Amino acid sequence: MAYALLREGAWEQALGVYRKAAALFPKEQTGMVNTALNHAALCAVHTRQLGLAIELASMSIEHNQESEYRESEAGEAFCYRAEAYLMSGQVGAAMADLEQALELDRHLESARWLKGLAHYQRNELEQANADHAAACRYDERYAVSYDTHGDTGFLYCADKRVDWDRMDAGAIALPARDEAYWLNYMLHDESASLARVPDEYRTDALCREVVRASGPDKLGYARHLPDSAFTREIAETLIASSPAWLENIPPRFIDKALVLLARPGTSGFALAHVPAPVADFDVCVRAVQCGESIASVPPRHVNKALCMACVTAHARRLEEVPPELIDDDLIAAAIAHGDDYGFDNWLPGMYKTRALLELAVGRYKCALDAIPGYRVDAARFAYAEQRYGQDADWPAIVARHDCGAIERDPRAKCVTECWSVFWTEPFMLAQIAREDEYLAPYEIPDASFTQAVAEACFKRHPVYFYCIPKRFVTQAMSDTASQIDPDQIEHIPVAQRSKAICTRAIKEDAAKNLALVPLALRSVKACVAALLDDGDQRLVPGAIYYEVFDTLIAKHRKQFDLGWLYLNRAEGAMRATPRRIGLAMEDCQFVLDAHANEEVDEDDLAHARHALALCHYLRGDMALAALWPQTPEQWANDEMQHFAEPLEPVDFDSHRFDGLMEDLDTLVQRRDYRNAMAQVDEAERMLAQAGCGDAVKWAHVLDKKRFVSLELGLLDVNEAACRAAIARLEPETLWCYLPEHDVIRHTLRSCYLRLGTMRERDGLPLAELEADLALIDKALALAGPAQDAGVPDPFREGHAALLGILAAQQPSYKAAYRRAAALLV
Numbered sequence: 001m002a003y004a005l006l007r008e009g010a011w012e013q014a015l016g017v018y019r020k021a022a023a024l025f026p027k028e029q030t031g032m033v034n035t036a037l038n039h040a041a042l043c044a045v046h047t048r049q050l051g052l053a054i055e056l057a058s059m060s061i062e063h064n065q066e067s068e069y070r071e072s073e074a075g076e077a078f079c080y081r082a083e084a085y086l087m088s089g090q091v092g093a094a095m096a097d098l099e100q101a102l103e104l105d106r107h108l109e110s111a112r113w114l115k116g117l118a119h120y121q122r123n124e125l126e127q128a129n130a131d132h133a134a135a136c137r138y139d140e141r142y143a144v145s146y147d148t149h150g151d152t153g154f155l156y157c158a159d160k161r162v163d164w165d166r167m168d169a170g171a172i173a174l175p176a177r178d179e180a181y182w183l184n185y186m187l188h189d190e191s192a193s194l195a196r197v198p199d200e201y202r203t204d205a206l207c208r209e210v211v212r213a214s215g216p217d218k219l220g221y222a223r224h225l226p227d228s229a230f231t232r233e234i235a236e237t238l239i240a241s242s243p244a245w246l247e248n249i250p251p252r253f254i255d256k257a258l259v260l261l262a263r264p265g266t267s268g269f270a271l272a273h274v275p276a277p278v279a280d281f282d283v284c285v286r287a288v289q290c291g292e293s294i295a296s297v298p299p300r301h302v303n304k305a306l307c308m309a310c311v312t313a314h315a316r317r318l319e320e321v322p323p324e325l326i327d328d329d330l331i332a333a334a335i336a337h338g339d340d341y342g343f344d345n346w347l348p349g350m351y352k353t354r355a356l357l358e359l360a361v362g363r364y365k366c367a368l369d370a371i372p373g374y375r376v377d378a379a380r381f382a383y384a385e386q387r388y389g390q391d392a393d394w395p396a397i398v399a400r401h402d403c404g405a406i407e408r409d410p411r412a413k414c415v416t417e418c419w420s421v422f423w424t425e426p427f428m429l430a431q432i433a434r435e436d437e438y439l440a441p442y443e444i445p446d447a448s449f450t451q452a453v454a455e456a457c458f459k460r461h462p463v464y465f466y467c468i469p470k471r472f473v474t475q476a477m478s479d480t481a482s483q484i485d486p487d488q489i490e491h492i493p494v495a496q497r498s499k500a501i502c503t504r505a506i507k508e509d510a511a512k513n514l515a516l517v518p519l520a521l522r523s524v525k526a527c528v529a530a531l532l533d534d535g536d537q538r539l540v541p542g543a544i545y546y547e548v549f550d551t552l553i554a555k556h557r558k559q560f561d562l563g564w565l566y567l568n569r570a571e572g573a574m575r576a577t578p579r580r581i582g583l584a585m586e587d588c589q590f591v592l593d594a595h596a597n598e599e600v601d602e603d604d605l606a607h608a609r610h611a612l613a614l615c616h617y618l619r620g621d622m623a624l625a626a627l628w629p630q631t632p633e634q635w636a637n638d639e640m641q642h643f644a645e646p647l648e649p650v651d652f653d654s655h656r657f658d659g660l661m662e663d664l665d666t667l668v669q670r671r672d673y674r675n676a677m678a679q680v681d682e683a684e685r686m687l688a689q690a691g692c693g694d695a696v697k698w699a700h701v702l703d704k705k706r707f708v709s710l711e712l713g714l715l716d717v718n719e720a721a722c723r724a725a726i727a728r729l730e731p732e733t734l735w736c737y738l739p740e741h742d743v744i745r746h747t748l749r750s751c752y753l754r755l756g757t758m759r760e761r762d763g764l765p766l767a768e769l770e771a772d773l774a775l776i777d778k779a780l781a782l783a784g785p786a787q788d789a790g791v792p793d794p795f796r797e798g799h800a801a802l803l804g805i806l807a808a809q810q811p812s813y814k815a816a817y818r819r820a821a822a823l824l825v
Contacts, residue, residue, distance in 0.1 A: 001017050002014045002017035002018040002021060002036070002039065003039075005017060005162065006039070006043070008160070008162050009156065009157035009158060009159060009160050010159070010160060010161055010162045011043045011046050011047050011156075011159040012043070012047050012159055012161070013161060013162065014039070014043050015040055015043035015044060015047060015049075018036050018037075018039045018040035018043060019036075019040050019056075021036035022034055022036035022037040022040055022056075022059075024036075025037075025063075027063070030063060030064060030065075031064075032071070033060070033063075033064060033071045033073040033074050033076075033077075034059075034060050034063050035073060035076075037056050037057070037059055037060035037063070037077070038057070038060050038073070038076045038077050038080060040056045041053045041054075041056040041057040041060065041077065041080040041081065041084075042076075042080050044056055044084070045080055045083050045084050045087070045151070046153055046156060046159065047159055048087075050084045050087055050088045053080060053081070053083075053084035054081055054084045054085065054088075057077045057078070057080045057081035057084070058077075058081060060074075060077035061074070061077045061078065061081070071104075072104050072105035072108075073105075074104050075100070075101040075102070075103075075104030075105035075108050075111065076101070076105075076108070078097040078098070078100045078101035078104070078111075079097070079098065079101040079108055079110055079111040079114065081097050082094040082095075082097035082098045082101065082111070082114055082118075083110075083114055083151060083152060085097065086114060086117060086118060086121070086150070086151070087150065087151055091118050091121050091122060094114070094118050095115070095118045098111050098114055098115040098118060099115075102115070107138075107217065109135050109138040109139055109142065110135075110152055110155070112131050112134050112135040112138070113131065113132065113135035113142045113152065114152065115131045116128045116129070116130070116131030116132040116134075116135065116146065117146055117150065119131060120146040128146065132146070137215055137216060137217065138215055138217045138218070139215065140213070140215070141154070141155060177198075177201075178201065179201045179203060179205075179206055182197045182198070182201045182202075182206065183206050183209060183210075185197075186206070186209075186210045186213075187209070187210070187213050193220065193224070194207070194210065194220075194221045194223075194224040194225065195223070195224040197224075202224075202226060204226070204228055204229045207221070207225055207226065207229035208229065211225075211229075211234060216237055216240075216241065217241075219237070219238060219241055219245070222234070222238055222245055222248045222249075223248055225248070227250050230249070230250050230253065232253055235249045235250075235253040235254075235258055236258065236261055239258055239259070239261045239262050240261050240262075240263065242266055242267075242268055243262040243266055243267075243268050243269035243270075243287075243290040243291065244267070244268025244269070244270075245268075246259075246268075246269065246270060246273040246274070247270065247273045249273075251275055254273070254274055254275060254278060255278055256278055256280070256282065256283055259274060259278065259283050259286055259287075260282070260283070260286055262286055262289075262290045263290070264286070264289035264290060264309075264312075264313045265289065265290075265313045265314070266290045266291065267290065267291030267314075268290070268291050269286070269287045269288075269290035269291045269292040270292060270296075271283075271284070271287050271292055271296050271297065272296075274287070279298070280301075281301045281306070284297045284298070284301040284306060285305070285306050285309045288306060288307075288309060288310035288313070288314075288317070289309050289310060289312075289313040289314075290313070291314065293317075293320055294306070294307065294310055294317065294320040294321060294322075295320060302322065302325075303325070304325050304327075304329075304330070307321045307322075307325050307330060308329065308330060308333055311330055311333045311334045311337065312333050312337050313337070315333075315334045315335075315336075315337045315338030315339075315342055315370075316334075316338065316342050316346055318330060318331070318334040318347075318351075319346070319666075319670055322671075323670055323671035323672045323673065323674075326670075326672055326675075328355075328356060328359055331351045331356050331359075331360075332356060332359040332360040332363055332364070332367075333360075333363075333364070334347065334351070335347070335351070335352075335356065335357065335360035335367055335370060335371065336360045336361075336363065336364035336366050336367035336370055337364070337366065337370065338370050339370060340370070340371075340372040340373075340416040343370070343371065343372055343375075344372065348663040348666050348667055348675070348679075349659060349660065349663045349679070350663060350667065350675040350676075350678055350679050351675070352375070354379075354380075357371060357375065357380060358380065358383050361380065361383060361384050361387065362383070362387055365388055365391075365397075368384055368388075368397055368401070369397075369400070369401075372415060372416045373401055373414065373415060373416055373417050373418045373419045373420060374415045374416075374420045374443060374444070374445050374448075375420070375445075376401070376419035376420060376421060377419075377420050377421055377445070377447065378421045380421075381419060381421040400417075401417060401418055401419045401422075402418065402419070402422050403418055403422050403423075403424075403427050405417060405418065406418050406431070410436075410437075411436075411437065412437070413437045414431040414437070414439045415439055415440075415443040415444075420445060420448055423448055425450050425452055425453060428444070428448065428453050428456075429452065429453065429456050432453070432456045432457060432460055433456070433460070438460070440457075440461060440464060440467075441457040441458075441461055441464040441467035441468060442464055442467040444457070444467075446469050449468070449469050449472055450472075451472055453472075454468045454469070454472035454473070454477075455472075455474075455477070458477050458480075458481075462480065462481060462484050463484075463485075465477065465481040465488055465491055466488070466490075466491035466655055467655070470493045470651060473492070473493055473496065475496050475498075478492040478493070478496040478497075478498075478501060479498070479500070479501065482500070482501040482504050482505070483504070486501075486504035486505045486507065486508035486509075486513075487505065487508055487509060487512075487513065489501060489502065489504075489505040489513055489516045489517075490513075490516055490654060491654075491655075493651055494518060494648075494649050494650065494651050497516070497517065497518055497521070497649075499521055502517045502518070502521045502526070503526075505517065506526045506529055506530070507529075509533070510526065510529035510530040510532070510533045510535060511530050511533035511534055511535035511536075514526060514527065514530040514535055514536075514539045515536075515539050515646070515649060516649050517649070518648060518649060519541050519645075519646065519648055522539070522540070522541050522544070522646075523544075524544050524547050524548050524551060527539070527540045527541075527544065527548045528548055528551050528552060528556075531548070531552060532552075532556060532559065536735075537568060538644070538646060538733065539646045540646070541645065541646060542572075542575040542576075542643055542645055543576075543577075545568075545571065545572035545575050545576075546569060546572030546573050546575070546576055546580070546583070547572070548572070549565060549568045549569035549572050550569055550572075552565055553565050553566070553569060561600075561604075562591075562594060562599050562600055563591050563594065563595075563599075563600030563601065563603075563604030563605075563607075563608070564604070566587040566588075566590050566591050566594075567587065567588070567591060567604060567607055567608060567611065569583075569587050570583075570584040570585075570587035570588050570608075570611055571584075571611075571640075571643070573587065574611075574615075574640070574641075574643075575643050579618070581615050581618055581619060584611065584615055585612060585615045588608045588609075588611045588612040588615065589608075589612065591604055591605065591607075591608035592605065592608050592609070592612070595608075609627070609628060610628050610640065611640060612627075612628075613625050613626075613627050613628030613630075614628070614635070614638055614640050614641065617635045618641075644731075647691075647693040650690045650691050650692060650693075651690065652686075652690040652692050653686070653690075656686070657683065657686055657687075657697070660679060660682060660683045660686070661683060661700060661701075663679055664676055664679040664680060664683065664704055667679060668704065668707070668708065671711075673708050673711045673712050674712070676704070676708045677705075677708050677709065677712060677714075680701060680704050680705045680708055683701045683704075684701050684702075684705065687701060695728070695729055695732045695744055696740045696741075696743055696744065698725075698728050698729065699725070699729055699743045699744045699746075699747040700743060700747075702721055702724060702725035702728070702729075702747060702751075703725065703743075703746065703747040703750060703751075705717075705721040706718060706721045706722055706725065706747075706750060706751060706754065707750075709721055710754070715758075718754070719754075719755070719758065721751075722750075722751035722754050722755050723751075723755070725747050725748065725751045726748065726751050726752070726755075729744050729747060729748055730748065732744055745782045745783070748778075748779075748782055749779045749782045749791075749792075749795065750779075752775045752776065752778045752779035752782070753775070753776060753779045753795050753798060755772075755775050756772040756773070756774075756775030756776040756779065756798070756802070757772070757776070757798045757802070759772065761802070761805055766806070766809055766810060769802065769805060769806055769809070770806070772802060773799075773802050773803070773806060776795065776798060776799045776802060777799075779792070779795050780792045780795055780796070780799060796820065796823050796824055797824060799820050800817065800820040800821050800823070800824055803816050803817040803820050803821075804817050804821070
């Protein structure tokens with residue numbers, strides 16, 4: 001209703017209806033623009049109710065004030081309030097609003113014209129002329145002079161009143177919808193679309209008039225322009241605006257000269273719309289500079305020069321560069337021509353070394369604005385000053401990134417804008433305390449922390465406790481972090497894991513957190529809680545192993561497999577000091593008797609017989625020990641005699657490790673194996689230096705090392721990685737339904753297969769061929785019950801090939817070869 005009144009020029013009447021509509025807008029929807037308030041403000045401006053216009057526009061602005069994301073429509077409120085300010089002589093307030101309006105919507109032509117008017121009223125004629133010309137380029141109606149017009153009333157008809165209640169709708173004569181009607185529609189309706197003009201009226205003459213009136217900025221007509229109406233001039237205007245218009249330009253106009261009008265740095269270019277004879281090297285370079293994927297370029301044109309042009313225009317396209325072409329030059333260009341968000345979120349850590357950052361700074365001055373402020377420390381600043389300190393713009397560059405720049409612009413963010421070389425402790429404390437755009441713990445470089453900074457970070461953001469370097473973590477911080485979130489035990493220094501902290505962690509998640517509790521604090525109660533929560537019994541210290549399972553049998557026996565309980569209690573008796581062999585024998589006998597009543601399975605029965613025989617051996621009763629067929633030497637080395645104690649938890653930066661592994665996955669996906677190998681080595685160093693015993697972490701790292709070294713042709717490194725993985729992971733007990741143990745199975749399978757198939761077999765003696773077969777058999781046997789049945793399939797071909805060679809030498813292998821070959825069909 002209000003819009004219909006506005007179309008008729010009934011501004012006063014429309015104002016009342018818009019205000020009613022605005023009052024119905026949900027107040028809680030602060031992320032959406034109350035456009036009714038905006039239009040009401042416009043009506044108030046053009047009925048000269050300036051105070052009301054300012055009030056209504058301010059209400060609209062305030063409604064969106066809490067929203068992190070601001071819609072472009074929010075710029076209209078600033079524009080209408082600015083016009084009311086100008087009409088009431090408040091030029092300074094108007095200028096501030098106009099800058100906000102154009103920041104939200106740079107295509108708001110009325111704001112551009114009004115900004116020129118503000119400059120004119122300040123007698124700043126050069127700026128006034130520039131803004132006036134910019135508005136005119138968008139719409140020729142803005143050509144009116146500031147000498148004769150002090151507002152935008154010339155855009156609209158004068159205010160009048162309408163009385164639709166007394167009108168006879170049947171007596172209204174609608175205009176004929178001929179070509180003149182559609183031309184008027186196209187020229188004067190803000191929402192007009194050429195698609196709505198019937199084909200018979202969409203003549204070349206009408207289209208040319210639409211093109212003339214639209215100017216270089218309103219180009220939506222091109223999607224519906226008849227082929228006959230296209231001209232070379234239209235094609236050039238479109239391509240200069242955006243290469244995405246290529247799909248709408250008739251092929252007869254697409255030549256090299258036209259394509260090269262596309263501006264590097266834009267997006268939307270598609271080589272699919274360029275005739276093949278036109279797509280030479282220069283055209284392909286311009287294509288990737290304007291958003292085309294390197295993968296779409298004919299391979300003969302893909303070289304370092306093309307990739308460099310692509311990365312310089314679109315830094316994030318580095319991920320599309322073929323790995324064999326990625327080198328330090330391209331990485332430095334991507335750093336220099338990117339931005340802080342891309343630097344932090346898509347550039348792998350191996351591409352952000354000190355050497356690469358200095359290379360970027362040394363080659364490209366723009367890198368000083370692209371690299372986030374927190375990475376420009378004293379050393380990098382000194383290098384930049386030596387390189388550019390004599391340049392005339394050096395003081396301006398420094399001024400953009402010193403502490404004053406942050407203090408002058410309340411919207412600036414310290415971590416990205418201010419170089420860390422300038423960060424003093426008082427400055428950092430002030431930035432941490434800010435309400436908006438504050439400095440967060442995860443944004444602060446390790447070298448920039450002080451005790452005061454660490455304590456301020458923890459007080460403001462305890463959830464980011466893990467980001468505080470451990471050398472600054474106090475016992476009080478650890479206690480508070482544990483009270484807020486008991487799972488923070490992972491990030492608490494081992495020396496500060498008190499009994500209270502460990503108790504809270506066990507109560508929160510006993511199965512997960514038991515491994516993080518120091519051995520001295522792993523009580524029977526804590527271990528029982530962990531096992532009741534499907535925890536790992538290998539984390540129970542040997543000194544309390546018997547008591548833990550004794551408690552489970554006494555209080556929770558119905559919750560577990562009976563054989564598992566008694567055999568583990570027997571193990572606890574064997575691990576006691578001194579050994580309690582009699583108790584162990586009683587538990588083994590209980591399992592044997594329970595099997596008779598079908599209360600335990602065959603595996604438990606075999607285990608009990610073996611353990612009972614060992615007990616007889618340890619008592620010196622060799623006759624009864626002989627019930628289990630082993631030699632004295634085998635008994636002396638029997639694995640049941642040697643129990644691995646759980647490892648003490650260690651201080652390990654899991655957050656940094658996870659980041660390394662994410663970067664490693666990215667590099668492997670990009671096939672950038674050179675940098676991936678360096679990342680693998682760093683991850684392996686982290687695990688080794690911390691003394692980390694986490695088998696799953698080792699499996700991930702060593703499997704990546706196996707794969708990457710093979711891709712790089714580093715065969716000695718590859719063999720060593722496979723043997724290291726087997727030595728470290730083979731002793732692990734793999735549980736049936738733990739998904740993380742499938743990672744260990746995968747790594748062992750791959751290493752067994754690699755070692756079993758890596759040698760040339762011509763001339764190998766039978767014993768060595770059989771040794772290779774044993775490795776491949778191990779690989780095939782390592783399939784978890786929860787894994788897909790097809791997991792072993794990739795190993796079967798190598799298995800069958802080796803059996804074929806063995807069958808040729810030893811007929812006894814022929815049957816096995818036929819079975820293996822049948823599985824390949």
